[in-house]
Amino acid sequence: xxxxxxxxxxxxxxxxxxxxxxxxxxxxxxxxxxxxxxxxxxxxxxxxxxxxxxxxxxxxxxxxxxxxxxxxxxxxxxxxxxxxxxxxxxxxxxxxxxxxxxxxxxxxxxxxxxxxxxxxxxxxxxxxxxxxxxxxxxxxxxxxxxxxxxxxxxxxxxxxxxxxxxxxxxxxxxxxxxxxxxxxxxxxxxxxxxxxxxxxxxxxxxxxxxxxxxxxxxxxxxxxxxxxxxxxxxxxxxxxxxxxxxxxxxxxxxxxxxxxxxxxxxxxxxxxxxxxxxxxxxxxxxxxxxxxxxxxxxxxxxxxxxxxxxxxxxxxxxxxxxxxxxxxxxxxxxxxxxxxxxxxxxxxxxxxxxxxxxxxxxxxxxxxxxxxxxxxxxxxxxxxxxxxxxxxxxxxxxxxxxxxxxxxxxxxxxxxxxxxxxxxxxxxxxxxxxxxxxxxxxxxxxxxxxxxxxxxxxxxxxxxxxxxxxxxxxxxxxxxxxxxxxxxxxxxxxxxxxxxxxxxxxxxxxxxxxxxxxx
Amino acid sequence: xxxxxxxxxxxxxxxxxxxxxxxxxxxxxxxxxxxxxxxxxxxxxxxxxxxxxxxxxxxxxxxxxxxxxxxxxxxxxxxxxxxxxxxxxxxxxxxxxxxxxxxxxxxxxxxxxxxxxxxxxxxxxxxxxxxxxxxxxxxxxxxxxxxxxxxxxxxxxxxxxxxxxxxxxxxxxxxxxxxxxxxxxxxxxxxxxxxxxxxxxxxxxxxxxxxxxxxxxxxxxxxxxxxxxxxxxxxxxxxxxxxxxxxxxxxxxxxxxxxxxxxxxxxxxxxxxxxxxxxxxxxxxxxxxxxxxxxxxxxxxxxxxxxxxxxxxxxxxxxxxxxxxxxxxxxxxxxxxxxxxxxxxxxxxxxxxxxxxxxxxxxxxxxxxxxxxxxxxxx
Numbered sequence: 001x002x003x004x005x006x007x008x009x010x011x012x013x014x015x016x017x018x019x020x021x022x023x024x025x026x027x028x029x030x031x032x033x034x035x036x037x038x039x040x041x042x043x044x045x046x047x048x049x050x051x052x053x054x055x056x057x058x059x060x061x062x063x064x065x066x067x068x069x070x071x072x073x074x075x076x077x078x079x080x081x082x083x084x085x086x087x088x089x090x091x092x093x094x095x096x097x098x099x100x101x102x103x104x105x106x107x108x109x110x111x112x113x114x115x116x117x118x119x120x121x122x123x124x125x126x127x128x129x130x131x132x133x134x135x136x137x138x139x140x141x142x143x144x145x146x147x148x149x150x151x152x153x154x155x156x157x158x159x160x161x162x163x164x165x166x167x168x169x170x171x172x173x174x175x176x177x178x179x180x181x182x183x184x185x186x187x188x189x190x191x192x193x194x195x196x197x198x199x200x201x202x203x204x205x206x207x208x209x210x211x212x213x214x215x216x217x218x219x220x221x222x223x224x225x226x227x228x229x230x231x232x233x234x235x236x237x238x239x240x241x242x243x244x245x246x247x248x249x250x251x252x253x254x255x256x257x258x259x260x261x262x263x264x265x266x267x268x269x270x271x272x273x274x275x276x277x278x279x280x281x282x283x284x285x286x287x288x289x290x291x292x293x294x295x296x297x298x299x300x301x302x303x304x305x306x307x308x309x310x311x312x313x314x315x316x317x318x319x320x321x322x323x324x325x326x327x328x329x330x331x332x333x334x335x336x337x338x339x340x341x342x343x344x345x346x347x348x349x350x351x352x353x354x355x356x357x358x359x360x361x362x363x364x365x366x367x368x369x370x371x372x373x374x375x376x377x378x379x380x381x382x383x384x385x386x387x388x389x390x391x392x393x394x395x396x397x398x399x400x401x402x403x404x405x406x407x408x409x410x411x412x413x414x415x416x417x418x419x420x421x422x423x424x425x426x427x428x429x430x431x432x433x434x435x436x437x438x439x440x441x442x443x444x445x446x447x448x449x450x451x452x453x454x455x456x457x458x459x460x461x462x463x464x465x466x467x468x469x470x471x472x473x474x475x476x477x478x479x480x481x482x483x484x485x486x487x488x489x490x491x492x493x494x495x496x497x498x499x500x501x502x503x504x505x506x507x508x509x510x511x512x513x514x515x516x517x518x519x
Numbered sequence: 520x521x522x523x524x525x526x527x528x529x530x531x532x533x534x535x536x537x538x539x540x541x542x543x544x545x546x547x548x549x550x551x552x553x554x555x556x557x558x559x560x561x562x563x564x565x566x567x568x569x570x571x572x573x574x575x576x577x578x579x580x581x582x583x584x585x586x587x588x589x590x591x592x593x594x595x596x597x598x599x600x601x602x603x604x605x606x607x608x609x610x611x612x613x614x615x616x617x618x619x620x621x622x623x624x625x626x627x628x629x630x631x632x633x634x635x636x637x638x639x640x641x642x643x644x645x646x647x648x649x650x651x652x653x654x655x656x657x658x659x660x661x662x663x664x665x666x667x668x669x670x671x672x673x674x675x676x677x678x679x680x681x682x683x684x685x686x687x688x689x690x691x692x693x694x695x696x697x698x699x700x701x702x703x704x705x706x707x708x709x710x711x712x713x714x715x716x717x718x719x720x721x722x723x724x725x726x727x728x729x730x731x732x733x734x735x736x737x738x739x740x741x742x743x744x745x746x747x748x749x750x751x752x753x754x755x756x757x758x759x760x761x762x763x764x765x766x767x768x769x770x771x772x773x774x775x776x777x778x779x780x781x782x783x784x785x786x787x788x789x790x791x792x793x794x795x796x797x798x799x800x801x802x803x804x805x806x807x808x809x810x811x812x813x814x815x816x817x818x819x820x821x822x823x824x825x826x827x828x829x830x831x832x833x834x835x836x837x838x839x840x841x842x843x844x845x846x847x848x849x850x851x852x853x854x855x856x857x858x859x860x861x862x863x864x865x866x867x868x869x870x871x872x873x874x875x876x877x878x879x880x881x882x883x884x885x886x887x888x889x890x891x892x893x894x895x896x897x898x
Contacts, residue, residue, distance in 0.1 A: 053896075064624035067577065068617050074587055078602025079609050083673050085602075089595020090851040094859055097592035100585030101866040108581045109870075109877050112574030116897070120880050160852070162759035164672045165595070167852040332670060464603035465675040474610045481617055488621070492628055505895040 001460075002359075007471040008080045008463045011478065015072045016445070017438055018482050022066035024437055027141060027188055028195015028230070029059045030134035033114075035222050037130050041123050050508070051219055052130070053118075054501045055199060060115060061492050065485060067108075072478065079474075084452050084462030091157045091168045092147055092453075099143030107136025141188050149180035151453050152444065153246035159348050159456075161331050166456060178245050182237060183444075189233035190440065193400060194433035196227025200407060201430035202497050204423035207416070211510035215501050217416045224407035231401050247310070248454035251379075252447035254307045255386040257292055258282040262306040267292040272391070275383040280308060307380055314353065314379040318372055321354025323347050325364040352456040353379075359460045381449045389439040389446075396436035403429055524756040524847075526856040530593040531846045533863055535826055537586035542818040543702070544579035547811075548572050550703015552619065552646025553696070555639050558707075558718040562632070563890050565639060566897065569623055570889070571710035573898045574881045576623060578874060580616075592859055596674070596762065596849040597834050600666055601656070604676030608652050608683055615648035627898050646703070647696065654695025657825055658688030661774065662745055663837030668762065677838060687740055694733040698818055701726035705798060705814040708807035712886045720802050723810060727799035734791050734821060741828065747773025748835040748843060762848045767840040774828040784827040790820025 033052055040048035074096070077085045085093075113121060113129040121129065150157075156173030157166045168174065200223040206216035253259075258275040259267065260282065269291030274283040292304055324347035330340050354364050356375040361367035367375075403426060410416050417423070448454055452462040496503050502511035521529060551572050559565035572579075591598040602609055618641035626638035662685070665678040704726060707719035741747075746769045753765035778785055794817040801810035829835075833849055836842035850856065890897070 060624055061628075064620040067580070067620040071584070071616050072613055074584060075602065075609060075613050077591065078587075078598045079606055080603070082599035082603035083671075085591060085599040086596050086672060086674070089591055089598060090855050093588065093592030093595055093598070093851070094855050097585065097588040097859055098862045098866075100581060100588040101862055101870065104581045104584055105578065105866075105870045105874070109575075109578035109874055111577055113877055113880065116570075116574040117880060118896075125880075160759065163761050163852070168855050168858075171854070171858045464599075464606070465673065466603060466606050470606050473607065477610065477614060481614060485617070485621060488625065492625060496628075503895075 001463075003468050004466065004471065005460050005463045007468065007475060008466075009459065011080060011471065011475050012076060013445070014475070014482075015069065015076060015478060017441065018486075019066070019069040019073055020437060020441055021434060021486075022062050022069060023141075024191035024194035024433065025062045025198055026059070026066045026137050027191030028193065028226075029055065029062070029198065030130075030137050030195070031192060032195050032199055032222060032226055033059060034130050034134045035226065036219075037127050039222075041127050047215060047218065050501055050504055050506060051215065053504055054215075055219070056114065057496060057503060058198075058202075058493060061489060061496065063111065065489050068485070069482075080464050080466070080471075081452070081462045082464035084457060086165060087457055087462070088157075088166045088453055091150060091154075091166055091174065094168065094171070095143045095147040095150075095174070099140050099147075103136050103140035103143060105136075107133055107140060110136065138188055141191070142184050145184045145187055146175055146177065146180045148444070149177045149183050150174060151451075152183075152448060153177055153179040153249060154453050154456050159351055161328055161344060161348075164332075166453070179249065185237045186234060187440075189230050189237065190433065190437050192230035193227055193234055193404075194437065196223045196230055196404070197400065197430060197433045199223035200227060200403075201427045204426040205497070206500055207423050208420060208427065212500050212502075213417065215509070220407065220416050221411035224404060224411045227400075227404040228408040231397065231404050235397055235401060246454060247313070248448055248451055250305055251307070251310055251381070252386065252443065254305060254310060255381055255383045255447060256390040256443065257304070258285070258383050258387045259292070259304060259306045260308050262303055262309045265301050265303040266290045267304040273387075275387045277383050307383070311376055311379060315372065315376045317350045317353040318356060318375055318379075320347055320350035321352065322357065322365055322367060323354075324351040325354040329365070349455075352451075352453075352458070355461055356450060356458050358458065378450050381447050386443060386447050389442045393436045393439040393443065396432045396439070400429065400432050400436070521857075521860070522757060523853040523856070526853060526860060527756070527846050527850050529860055530589075530850065530856055531826075531830070533860075534586065534589050534593060535822070536867070537582055537589055539819050539822055541579075541582035541586050542698070542822060543815045544575070545583055546650075546699045546702040546818055547706035548576045548579050548619075548703070549646040549650055550699045550701065551707060552642045552703070553650075553700055554703055554707065554719070554722065555646070556643050558715065558722060559639070560714075562635060563887065564715050565635075566627055566890055567711055567715060567885050568707060569626065569642070569898045570893075571707060571885055573623065575878065576619065578877065580619075589859070593851055593856060594833060594844070594849050595851060596672070597844050600674040600676070600844065601664075601834060604664060604666055604674070604678070605656060605659075605683065606676075607680040608655065612649050612652045615645050615652075618642060618645035623898050646699070650695045650699040651692040654692035655683055655688045657695070658685075658691030659683055660834060661691075661741065661825070661829065662687060663748065663769070663835040663840075663843075665837050666834075666842065667836065667838050668842045672761070672763070687737075687745065690733065690737055690740070694730070694737060694821075697726050697730050697733060698821060701730055701795070701798065701814050702811075702818060705802070705807065705811040708802065709811045710884055712884050716807070720805070720807075723802040723814070724799055727795040727802065727814075730795040730817065731792055734788075734795075738788065738824075741774050742772070745774065746771045747776070747828070748832050748840055749773045749776070750831065750845065750847075753847060756847050760848045760850045760852070762842060762844055765841065765845070765848060767835075767843050767845075769840055777827050777830055781827075784823075787820050787823035787827050790816055791824050792820075794820060 033056055036048050037052040040052060110129040110132040114133050117126055117129060155177050156170035157168050160167045199219050203216040203220040206212050257270050258273060260280050268287040268289045270282060271286045271288055273285030276283050324344060327340055327344040331344060357364045357367045357371060360371040360374050450458050452459040500510060502509040551568055555565050555568055559568050622638045622642040626635055666674050666676045668674050701723060704719045704722035708716055708723060748767055749770045751766045751768050794813045798810050798813040801813055831846040832843055833846060834844040
């Protein structure tokens with residue numbers, strides 16, 4: 001069983017992180033296309049139409065893989081996480097179905113008109129199609145993040161022993177989950193940053209090569225403004241404000257900070273150090289006084305709970321979970337007296353903690369002290385990976401903040417193209433948003449371990465009853481497909497990026513001008 | 520709004536609507552994909568075929584995505600058991616589906632015949648494999664699927680990949696492919712001209728009678744060789760949804776019982792037998808729009824026949840019929856169904872209107888002039 005869970009986790013991590021190479025660019029680039037085409041409609045300058053079409057071409061190359069890898073995500077809940085799907089489908093499935101009806105249809109129907117409707121629609125109709133693509137993609141992010149936020153902080157649902165699953169009690173709680181709101185703004189804004197950095201870097205390449213200057217400058221200025229707004233939103237409305245609610249979110253915050261003990265408020269922020277999981281302490285820590293309290297609680301008088309105290313709480317809840325499990329067994333055997341039902345209802349909030357024992361003691365109720373201790377140790381994620389990923393994410397974010405601010409300053413001063421060094425920096429900063437985004441998702445998902453649904457369903461329980469052979473088959477095939485597709489995508493992307501707007505074959509741009517001169 | 524029992528029927532119907540949306544729209548996309556290396560003789564012809572579906576394939580695919588999402592949300596147990604039980608088959612479908620979005624977008628971006636040919640075969644796989652697997656899956660649903668439930672309602676599939684490939688299931692697989700190709704060829708009749716249109720017409724005229732024969736064959740097989748399932752006892756239909764609270768058994772002829780009980784349901788198989796013939800006639804007389812319409816109705820008739828035969832079963836268990844998933848007990852809670860009903864009532868009409876608008880805007884045949892004009896911007 002351990003093998004199956006580990007392989008399933010590996011496959012999910014691989015496909016999800018791969019999928020999220022393409023999603024942020026779709027989210028961001030879609031709005032950049034909206035800005036460009038709106039400028040075209042307002043100013044009637046052809047160059048903005050060319051910009052929309054050219055960046056749209058690159059958008060399309062990326063979009064195709066976003067769609068492809070998204071299919072894998074939807075299939076995988078059922079193929080690889082069957083028990084998860086059964087156990088929480090009542091709650092988790094609804095936002096996915098609504099995402100399909102509200103967002104995917106919109107985005108996917110109008111993306112066809114965006115690419116092929118230029119001569120069939122009026123200017124305003126086409127602009128509307130572009131708007132709807134961008135709106136659709138951001139709305140789809142909203143619903144999938146509502147679903148994901150529920151995994152982090154499962155509000156508005158409770159366990160029903162008669163159907164043996166989680167059931168929705170309040171749709172409003174699900175939608176207005178505080179974790180969902182910060183997650184949405186943070187994730188979508190980081191996608192906007194990715195789109196902006198993409199345009200900024202490639203425009204810088206043209207500026208460095210000295211070709212299609214007007215085209216590149218305009219693109220650069222749009223990306224600079226959009227990216228500045230995006231990075232400020234990403235940082236200020238950062239995810240950490242969502243770490244106050246829910247036990248697992250608290251665990252994440254403490255792990256990110258490698259905060260083993262609860263310190264009196266306001267907590268200090270550990271800038272850098274070496275997390276030591278075995279000894280439960282942080283070696284060589286350099287701390288900034290007050291900073292963590294301010295970041296995490298937005299106050300100076302609330303404390304940030306340390307990991308040791310959180311684990312003590314978990315132990316209590318695991319012991320309650322064992323009682324809940326025993327009561328559940330009674331109920332399932334038909335011993336459903338009102339007394340038993342009432343006792344179970346009172347303890348069922350900790351049932352999930354009892355399930356943490358399944359890995360060591362399949363019958364849960366007979367777990368030994370040693371097994372309980374193992375489950376308690378499991379109840380927090382590895383601290384070092386959390387600690388470092390967070391610093392990678394924040395570090396990349398801060399660098400991008402400076403880049404976008406300077407780029408914005410340049411466009412305000414109308415000095416784009418004069419500082420070659422800066423354009424080089426822009427070009428080589430292209431991977432930064434992706435590094436930050438992948439690190440961010442790692443924190444969110446790895447940080448939730450050992451849970452698939454925080455406090456409700458351990459990841460260990462969620463996997464399908466499949467075999468190791470089947471998993472090896474799917475992992476190897478998917479890895480092969482994805483590698484080939486990525487190579488092809490990057491090949492096409494860099495080919496068209498190098499070609500620039502000349503790829504539109506309008507005759508107006510660099511390479512065609514060159515041909516004309518020679519010819 | 521509705522009581523729980525009614526909501527269960529509503530969602531059976533709504534998932535039917537989503538699947539019908541899928542077979543009609545993505546059906547012709549897959550059919551066109553399957554025909555690319557078969558009737559597309561030149562690069563221009565193949566590009567015309569791809570561009571006939573270019574503005575629509577992505578929207579069409581959402582019927583599949585939303586269908587699967589709705590099954591997840593409304594019938595979580597079915598989604599979990601079917602997707603994990605048919606693991607290898609699902610993975611093969613997924614890999615085949617990988618080829619389409621990238622194939623369409625990347626194929627014509629490089630002018631190189633090896634590059635383009637490879638993508639054509641990839642798109643072909645994306646058009647052929649999914650309908651066969653869907654057919655095989657339905658073929659197995661009709662025969663019952665070997666799964667059990669433990670006392671935590673965790674499902675365990677006890678068959679292997681090759682058990683899925685039994686003769687009846689393969690017949691349904693081939694039938695499903697025939698239907699999708701019929702759908703694709705009538706679409707091409709409507710969207711292309713010249714020699715390509717004539718070849719598409721020929722394909723329709725072969726597939727239409729073939730569909731009738733295969734449909735009739737499957738029907739006779741079900742009537743004589745495949746036992747259906749019946750519920751023998753079930754608690755309150757408005758009570759908690761738990762598959763273990765009912766009993767069921769295998770009974771010969773049970774898949775035909777609904778037609779006796781509700782004679783109106785006979786319309787579905789009648790449509791499935793009659794409309795391929797009308798498709799043939801329409802193709803013969805070059806009424807391509809009508810041919811496409813008739814082919815679409817054929818899809819609806821066949822899908823409804825399958826649904827009506829099995830109702831209220833969705834996923835019967837061949838190991839222990841008591842474990843079977845039905846419309847009554849494999850569903851989500853009343854609250855979830857209510858919320859999704861509201862969402863579907865609001866969004867489905869909106870989706871249908873803008874989808875229609877989109878098709879109207881892109882209406883018309885594509886020929887050589889189109890390819891010449893859009894050489895650099897089309898797929």
